[in-house]
Amino acid sequence: MNLAEVMQELADQLDTIAGLNAFGYPADTISPPAAMVDYPDGIEFDATYGRGSDTMVVPVYVAVGKASDRAARDTLGAYADGAGAKSVKQVLEAGAYEAFDTCRVSGAEFAVITVGAVDYLAAKFTVDITGPGE
Amino acid sequence: MARQHGKSTVVKVNAVDLTQYTSNSQISRKGDAHDVTGGGVDDYVHAGGLKGGTFTMDGTYDTTAVTGPRAALQGLLATSVPIIRQPEGTGTGKPQDSFNAVMTGYSESNPVSDMVKWSAEFTISGAVTTTPQA
Numbered sequence: 001m002n003l004a005e006v007m008q009e010l011a012d013q014l015d016t017i018a019g020l021n022a023f024g025y026p027a028d029t030i031s032p033p034a035a036m037v038d039y040p041d042g043i044e045f046d047a048t049y050g051r052g053s054d055t056m057v058v059p060v061y062v063a064v065g066k067a068s069d070r071a072a073r074d075t076l077g078a079y080a081d082g083a084g085a086k087s088v089k090q091v092l093e094a095g096a097y098e099a100f101d102t103c104r105v106s107g108a109e110f111a112v113i114t115v116g117a118v119d120y121l122a123a124k125f126t127v128d129i130t131g132p133g134e
Numbered sequence: 135m136a137r138q139h140g141k142s143t144v145v146k147v148n149a150v151d152l153t154q155y156t157s158n159s160q161i162s163r164k165g166d167a168h169d170v171t172g173g174g175v176d177d178y179v180h181a182g183g184l185k186g187g188t189f190t191m192d193g194t195y196d197t198t199a200v201t202g203p204r205a206a207l208q209g210l211l212a213t214s215v216p217i218i219r220q221p222e223g224t225g226t227g228k229p230q231d232s233f234n235a236v237m238t239g240y241s242e243s244n245p246v247s248d249m250v251k252w253s254a255e256f257t258i259s260g261a262v263t264t265t266p267q268a
Contacts, residue, residue, distance in 0.1 A: 053154070
């Protein structure tokens with residue numbers, strides 16, 4: 001699996017969510033609501049013999065606005081929903097990808113993140129990726 | 135001494151290369167020891183008997199038609215098939231075990247939080263031929 005291709009394909013799939021600005025890298029300037037595909041902690045090689053498959057866990061951040069803003073809460077709720085047109089889990093898992101075989105959004109955590117010196121209410125989604133070793 | 139990593143292992147069942155779908159395999163060989171102890175001795179005496187063994191393998195499910203583990207193995211239950219095992223991978227002079235074995239079990243497990251897994255069990259039938267690869 002090519003890391004850059006994996007990150008970009010995830011961003012392209014997130015871009016299909018209406019109104020969401022998706023970046024395939026940790027951008028330093030965003031216009032919320034925005035999704036940023038971050039780098040994985042690492043890649044686990046050799047899940048099977050003969051370079052059959054590798055795995056990685058890719059974090060995806062979705063930033064929506066000020067943490068004290070009620071509208072931001074409502075917006076983030078739709079992205080963190082397990083189903084729905086804006087559900088990050090549903091949209092990512094429904095995608096057709098070439099850089100990897102399968103993905104699963106296994107969880108989400110919430111925090112205030114700083115991007116370009118601006119604080120945003122955000123969700124960090126954990127995306128489990130499995131793809132070919134060669 | 136040179137250590138050998140398991141990732142290079144090659145496994146072929148019934149002429150289908152399942153290497154890239156396999157994450158673990160094990161061959162266990164055994165031989166009978168018959169008690170032929172006579173009188174007038176202080177220690178047991180044994181004579182060698184028949185040899186046998188089992189072979190197991192498991193890995194990650196793959197949807198690949200024909201050559202995927204499900205397609206290649208599921209129909210082999212209770213059938214004697216040729217198995218080739220290359221514990222150090224492919225290469226001239228590297229060891230290769232060839233034997234026939236009856237497939238006595240095939241399992242698939244579907245955990246909600248992980249990839250679909252498969253496993254197969256075989257009982258070795260006849261001799262295990264060990265030769266260096268040409």
